[in-house]
Amino acid sequence: MPARRTSIHGEWSSRLAFILAATGSAVGLGNIWRFPYVTGESGGGAFVILYLVCVAAIGLPVMMAEIMLGRRGRQSPINTMRTLAREEGRSPAWQYVGWLGMAAGFLILSFYSVIAGWTLAYALRSVSGVFNGATAEGVAAIFEEFISDPERLLAWHTIFMVMTTIVVSRGVKSGLEQAVRYLMPALFVLLVVMVGYAMNTGQFEQAVNYLFTPDFSKITSGVVLNAMGQAFFSLSLGMGAIMIYGSYLSHTASIPRTAAIIALMDTLVAILAGLAIFPLVFEYGLAPSAGPGLIFQTLPIAFGQMPGGALVGFLFFVLLVFAAWTSAISLVEPVVAWLVENRGMQRVKAAALTGLMAWLCGILALLSLNLWSGDARFTFFGKGFLDLFDWVTSNVMLPLGGLLISVFAAWIMTRESSRGELGLANGMGYTLWRVLVRYVTPVAIGLILLNKTGILTP
Numbered sequence: 001m002p003a004r005r006t007s008i009h010g011e012w013s014s015r016l017a018f019i020l021a022a023t024g025s026a027v028g029l030g031n032i033w034r035f036p037y038v039t040g041e042s043g044g045g046a047f048v049i050l051y052l053v054c055v056a057a058i059g060l061p062v063m064m065a066e067i068m069l070g071r072r073g074r075q076s077p078i079n080t081m082r083t084l085a086r087e088e089g090r091s092p093a094w095q096y097v098g099w100l101g102m103a104a105g106f107l108i109l110s111f112y113s114v115i116a117g118w119t120l121a122y123a124l125r126s127v128s129g130v131f132n133g134a135t136a137e138g139v140a141a142i143f144e145e146f147i148s149d150p151e152r153l154l155a156w157h158t159i160f161m162v163m164t165t166i167v168v169s170r171g172v173k174s175g176l177e178q179a180v181r182y183l184m185p186a187l188f189v190l191l192v193v194m195v196g197y198a199m200n201t202g203q204f205e206q207a208v209n210y211l212f213t214p215d216f217s218k219i220t221s222g223v224v225l226n227a228m229g230q231a232f233f234s235l236s237l238g239m240g241a242i243m244i245y246g247s248y249l250s251h252t253a254s255i256p257r258t259a260a261i262i263a264l265m266d267t268l269v270a271i272l273a274g275l276a277i278f279p280l281v282f283e284y285g286l287a288p289s290a291g292p293g294l295i296f297q298t299l300p301i302a303f304g305q306m307p308g309g310a311l312v313g314f315l316f317f318v319l320l321v322f323a324a325w326t327s328a329i330s331l332v333e334p335v336v337a338w339l340v341e342n343r344g345m346q347r348v349k350a351a352a353l354t355g356l357m358a359w360l361c362g363i364l365a366l367l368s369l370n371l372w373s374g375d376a377r378f379t380f381f382g383k384g385f386l387d388l389f390d391w392v393t394s395n396v397m398l399p400l401g402g403l404l405i406s407v408f409a410a411w412i413m414t415r416e417s418s419r420g421e422l423g424l425a426n427g428m429g430y431t432l433w434r435v436l437v438r439y440v441t442p443v444a445i446g447l448i449l450l451n452k453t454g455i456l457t458p
């Protein structure tokens with residue numbers, strides 16, 4: 001085994017710090033904004049079951065592989081892949097997995113920041129009391145008016161991108177590690193409060209049925225792909241975010257246990273978000289398939305009616321901003337690490353440059369909501385830029401990255417290398433992981449992707 005490398009960017013102060021940071025990356029808009037709306041668009045229960053299966057059978061093994069590769073390579077995903085490939089006597093072309101991830105990260109960050117901007121705006125709106133006593137129609141009208149104003153969206157998008165850039169430029173360790181420690185549990189508690197509220201005032205039973213009673217006739221190739229895409233997006237897999245975080249992880253931590261904790265927490269938050277939102281959707285006769293605006297059109301109704309709702313709404317959206325923030329920094333980190341390693345750039349400059357590029361790209365996403373909405377020149381496959389970036393990254397780029405990571409971890413790396421790094425003895429656990437990443441994940445991802453493109457459809 002080669003001598004152990006150390007990362008030039010530093011190391012987490014403890015295993016707990018890594019768990020918090022990786023959970024911070026995983027838990028974000030993907031759980032609270034994206035999960036409910038994609039569930040709604042994909043018809044409910046059958047999608048949820050498929051999603052859970054994807055998390056367990058694909059997400060968890062790929063997450064272990066990503067942490068393992070990161071910890072062994074100890075560099076940005078591009079350099080990690082090149083180094084590890086060379087070590088196993090393979091082609092340096094494996095570094096393109098890192099490039100693919102970097103491109104996906106850019107695209108995700110660009111629209112992620114726009115949606116995080118909505119969340120910032122909604123924190124302010126909640127506390128200002130505009131939602132007090134508002135009807136479902138009123139809340140929907142406020143939302144429509146908001147997203148049709150490009151200048152306002154741009155201001156919030158800019159603020160969020162600057163926040164993200166500042167944290168990354170200061171290094172992951174100072175500040176963020178601390179913030180995640182308190183804010184994540186707070187978000188969790190507030191979500192439970194929202195579920196409690198939804199239980200008492202909304203159509204809770206209908207929502208539970210909707211989420212957990214699968215109607216298998218609703219399963220199409222698109223729904224399966226959405227479920228897999230959501231698992232990748234929500235767990236931050238396939239683009240090197242978890243890989244770079246793994247590269248700051250100490251050698252003493254157990255990867256399997258750590259990965260399981262992260263996946264479990266992430267899933268729990270998504271389910272809680274579903275249980276908080278769908279009772280209100282049904283209570284107020286809204287369409288589950290309302291799309292990306294779903295939480296912004298449901299939760300404010302609840303905040304407008306509950307006692308102290310202005311404050312609860314404010315807290316909820318502020319915590320959601322923090323959740324988005326801790327995810328966004330993990331999207332920037334792989335790019336920054338690469339710029340520091342290969343271009344000798346200072347961290348501050350690298351973060352500013354990355355933020356600027358993603359900010360520019362975000363403007364395309366933002367304009368697709370208003371000025372360019374429905375304009376055929378800016379519509380591709382029936383989607384505007386925001387929807388397109390969202391769909392293509394989650395459903396194509398991240399799964400493809402995950403497939404290549406699995407193939408590398410299971411077929412390119414030797415048994416000795418992977419077993420040693422995972423810290424598993426030669427027992428059942430290791431065999432199960434290896435079978436999963438060797439056969440199950442690449443085949444499943446490959447089939448799902450091909451099936452959707454129509455190549456496999458009979």
Ligand code: PFF
Binds near residue numbers: 030328
């Ligand atoms: N997992 C994040 C969320 O659920 O909001 C989004 C995300 C972060 C996706 C980092 C991918 C990533 F690399």
